Every structure is written in C-alpha cells, then in structure tokens.
Amino acid sequence: MVRVHVESYGCTRNRADGEMMEALLVSAGYELAETPEGADYVVVNTCAVKDPTEKHMARRITELIDAGKRVIVTGCLPHVNPDVIDSRVYGILGVKSINRIAEAVSVAEHGGKLVSVEGWRERNLDKLELPRLWKNGVAFVVPISEGCLNACTYCATRFARGVLRSYRPELVVKWVKEALVRGYKEIQLSSEDTGCYGFDIGTNLAELLDEVTSIEGDFRVRVGMMNPNHVIKILDELVEAYQDPKVYRFLHLPVQSGDDGVLRRMGRNYTVGEFEEIVNAFRRQVPGLNLNTDIIVGFPGETDEAFRNTVELVKRVRPDKINVSRYSPRPGTIAAKWKQVPGWKVKERSRELHRLRLRIAYEINRTYVGKTVEVLVHGPGKKGGIEGRTFNYKDIILDFGEPGEFLKVAVGWAGSTYLQGTAV
Known part of the structure; x- marks a missing residue:
C-alpha cells in the first residue's frame, strides 16, 4: 500500500485544499500517513505570501527530498515562483489542479512526473x-x-x-x-x-x-x-x-x-x-x-x-x-x-x-480579568492546558474542559497574546 502524507502551510483556505486532497487520495485507494517519516510520498501544500515564507517552503521541499522522500508540490508556490522548487520533485500541481493529486501519485509510481500549473485561468474547478x-x-x-x-x-x-x-x-x-x-x-x-x-x-x-x-x-x-x-x-x-x-x-x-x-x-x-x-x-x-x-x-x-x-x-x-x-x-x-x-x-x-x-x-x-465570558473549548493547547476561544475569538487557556463544550469561564490572568481562565 502506497502511503501519502499531506502537509499544508499558510491560510485556512489552503488547509481546506489539503483536506480535499487527502479525501481524493483515500478515495483512490492510497493510505494516509500521519507523519512524513511514515510516508512514501509527501505532498507539500505551499504558501508563498511573503519572501521568508517562500524561502521556508523551498528549504522544506529540499529537506524532505534529501531525507529520501518523494515530494509532490501543490499550492501557491508553483504559480508565484516555480524557479525555487527543487527539480527533483515528483510532481507539481497548481491550486486549481488539486483534483489531480491521485493522478500525480500514480504517474510518479509509473516513473513519470505530472506538472499541471499552466492554464489555471481557464480551469473552472468548483472545490465545494x-x-x-x-x-x-x-x-x-x-x-x-x-x-x-x-x-x-x-x-x-x-x-x-x-x-x-x-x-x-x-x-x-x-x-x-x-x-x-x-x-x-x-x-x-x-x-x-x-x-x-x-x-x-x-x-x-x-x-x-x-x-x-x-x-x-x-x-x-x-x-x-x-x-x-x-x-x-x-x-x-x-x-x-x-x-x-x-x-x-x-x-x-x-x-x-x-x-x-x-x-x-x-x-x-x-x-x-x-x-x-x-x-x-x-x-x-x-x-x-x-x-x-x-x-x-x-x-x-x-x-x-x-x-x-x-x-x-x-x-x-x-x-x-x-x-x-x-x-x-x-x-x-x-x-x-x-x-x-x-x-x-x-x-x-x-x-x-x-x-x-x-x-x-x-x-x-x-480589561477581561475578573469577567465571566462564554468559551468554546477546542482541545489540548500547544503549550499545555486546554485551549478555547471566547465569544469574540480571543485565545484562552483553561484548566479543564472537553472539546466542543461551551463553558462559562472566569478570566483570571491576561497577557498580550492570550487569556487564562477557570470554568465556573
């Protein structure tokens, strides 16, 4: 079974594109790998909004190839600056060619290299x-x-x-x-x-x-x-x-x-x-x-x-x-x-x-300290605790809570980037 890992960068819009490609791969009979290490192919769904981001994308692609991975590049980078993409990649798809991701893997498996970027203005792909x-x-x-x-x-x-x-x-x-x-x-x-x-x-x-x-x-x-x-x-x-x-x-x-x-x-x-x-x-x-x-x-x-x-x-x-x-x-x-x-x-x-x-x-x-606010619990925080979002989407760290639960929370501490609170 060929295993594929998809890693997406940039905006939430790009993340949705990544999930669509994952679904298309599964439908085509490929197995998804949780990490690049466990994959035969890695799809790098790129962002190119800034120069530092572009450089990071180029480094990541080369790093994966040097680690022995077969890389297929998608996302914005192929449109914005294709010259920085390592020539050793196994396929390149533009943002309106993501529906061909399973085909790109299949072509690579048979020794070919699918490149589908040009002509994107004429494509009328309805991603929904x-x-x-x-x-x-x-x-x-x-x-x-x-x-x-x-x-x-x-x-x-x-x-x-x-x-x-x-x-x-x-x-x-x-x-x-x-x-x-x-x-x-x-x-x-x-x-x-x-x-x-x-x-x-x-x-x-x-x-x-x-x-x-x-x-x-x-x-x-x-x-x-x-x-x-x-x-x-x-x-x-x-x-x-x-x-x-x-x-x-x-x-x-x-x-x-x-x-x-x-x-x-x-x-x-x-x-x-x-x-x-x-x-x-x-x-x-x-x-x-x-x-x-x-x-x-x-x-x-x-x-x-x-x-x-x-x-x-x-x-x-x-x-x-x-x-x-x-x-x-x-x-x-x-x-x-x-x-x-x-x-x-x-x-x-x-x-x-x-x-x-x-x-x-x-x-x-x-100004939120001492107030009680409604919070939607998201799940374990990246740096510990339980992460949630307040009624106005401020990041708040809690001491407990189940993902998807709505809680009333007393805010007890505030920093410049997030709040801390306790369910009441």
Whole structure:
C-alpha cells in the first residue's frame, strides 16, 4: 500500500485544499500517513505570501527530498515562483489542479512526473464539489470563494488564486450542515477576501451569514479576512449580520498602512478614513469586538511621516491584534520594481510597531480579568492546558474542559497574546 502524507502551510483556505486532497487520495485507494517519516510520498501544500515564507517552503521541499522522500508540490508556490522548487520533485500541481493529486501519485509510481500549473485561468474547478476528509475536531473550514477583486501592487497570491469566483450559497450551507451533523461546533468561513464574496453571483457576505446562522444548532461562525474597500459597500447589512449570537465578534480588517499616499501606491482602493468608519460602525453596534488588522512596514515610498501616520492610526484605533509584516518584494509584482526602503529602516519601524502592538494588546486583554465570558473549548493547547476561544475569538487557556463544550469561564490572568481562565 502506497502511503501519502499531506502537509499544508499558510491560510485556512489552503488547509481546506489539503483536506480535499487527502479525501481524493483515500478515495483512490492510497493510505494516509500521519507523519512524513511514515510516508512514501509527501505532498507539500505551499504558501508563498511573503519572501521568508517562500524561502521556508523551498528549504522544506529540499529537506524532505534529501531525507529520501518523494515530494509532490501543490499550492501557491508553483504559480508565484516555480524557479525555487527543487527539480527533483515528483510532481507539481497548481491550486486549481488539486483534483489531480491521485493522478500525480500514480504517474510518479509509473516513473513519470505530472506538472499541471499552466492554464489555471481557464480551469473552472468548483472545490465545494470535491470530497473532504472528516477528522475529529471542533473547527471546520468552509471555503466560500477563491480569488479576489483587488489588484494590490505588492501581492503575488492573486497570481495563484486569480479573480473572484464565489461558490453558490446553497453549497456553502450544505457543507456547514454536514459539518454540524458530524459534530463540529465552529465553522470558519474562509477565502482570500471574504468581504467581496458574492459580488460576482448577485449576493454578498451579509446575506450568506444570514443563511448560515439560520441553520439550527448551537455553533459559532468565524468570518475570515475582509478588505475595507468591499466591506464599506455592505457595511450596514454586515454589522447587522454580526449581531447574531452565532457569529464570533471577531473582525479581521487589514489596513496595511495608516497613510493615504502609501495606500494609493499599494493599490488598496480605500482611505484611512474609510477604515476608521468601518471600525467605528462595528464597535458601536457589536459590543466586545475583537479587531485584528494587518500592517506592512517599509513599503516602497513609505516616508518617515507616512510611518508616523501609521503609528498614530494604531494609537487611535487600538486594535486587539496587529499582524506586522516587513515588506518584501514578490516576483512579478509592480512594487518589486520600485525603489526599496533601506533594510535597517524597515527593521527599526517593525520593532517600534511590534512593541506598540504588544502594549496595546496587553492593555485591552487586562480589561477581561475578573469577567465571566462564554468559551468554546477546542482541545489540548500547544503549550499545555486546554485551549478555547471566547465569544469574540480571543485565545484562552483553561484548566479543564472537553472539546466542543461551551463553558462559562472566569478570566483570571491576561497577557498580550492570550487569556487564562477557570470554568465556573
């Protein structure tokens, strides 16, 4: 029996792709291996969103090959920078060719090498029609679309995922219902940009949320990242949809810069004022909102004044969490051709923003100490204890609890990245 191990990197969207490939492999008669060590083939489902990530992917592929493993590469890397993929791999599939994963293993078994990356724009693969491998767990990822409607000057992911293709609401609802029947308690709606969901098929994210939350059962919905320029078009509807108790009060809204000039150079198509308008609308009507945002420092053309504008925005808005990234040029993007900010200055700005984000996060999290909150138990934590998620998706470590259980928890301690509590 040929044994295959699938390891996925990057976003939850990619993780769902990995589970689809696992199901296709099992359907084709292959056995899944829990670890690379026990596998004949290792499928590396790659991410290539940043330069450091790309380098890690390339190292991982070569490391596995040097350890004697037959590697098949899938995911975004084959689209973004195929030149860094070790030539000794046994197959390469693009993101819209994952339905050929069993074929790729079969071809490799017969001495061939399946490469299916070109022509991805013409492929019309509806991934919600593919099978999924059901695992024991609390959270289940449901992709709602693939691709986006933006043309950011720094982003290479769109070279892999393409233009927006929303999946039909009835298919999304079908997968949510199936997951709930199988015991999952958390549904993660995922996409490159959930904010533009449905714009190509005559619906939107707020309408989809209304359909999902109308499903019977006690469960929670986590909505993935959404870009401000799309959210503002459906702002009132979306804020109303978020008031349903089944929706986590969690908003991942990347601003990327606090300077309008930099945003224009990024091709982001919104202003700092519009970002703040969205945040204020949510905070007015969704109490306890957990605001997450992303910021890129050192983007080409970011002056000292522009960076100060970003710092001031962070101080005004005070997000619960900020994902700080140092700009790194991605192959084939417009911004890669522009004059770059010196590396030492990028590091300096990154460190300043990192210190600020930790301080603000700690100050916000401290306000939860002494309060009782609802928590969905996820399971054993990576560093001990039992991990759970609060009503607004904050990470909390408990002393006990069963996966999938809803508990009332007294928060007794807070750090900048997580809380600790005891069931009451």
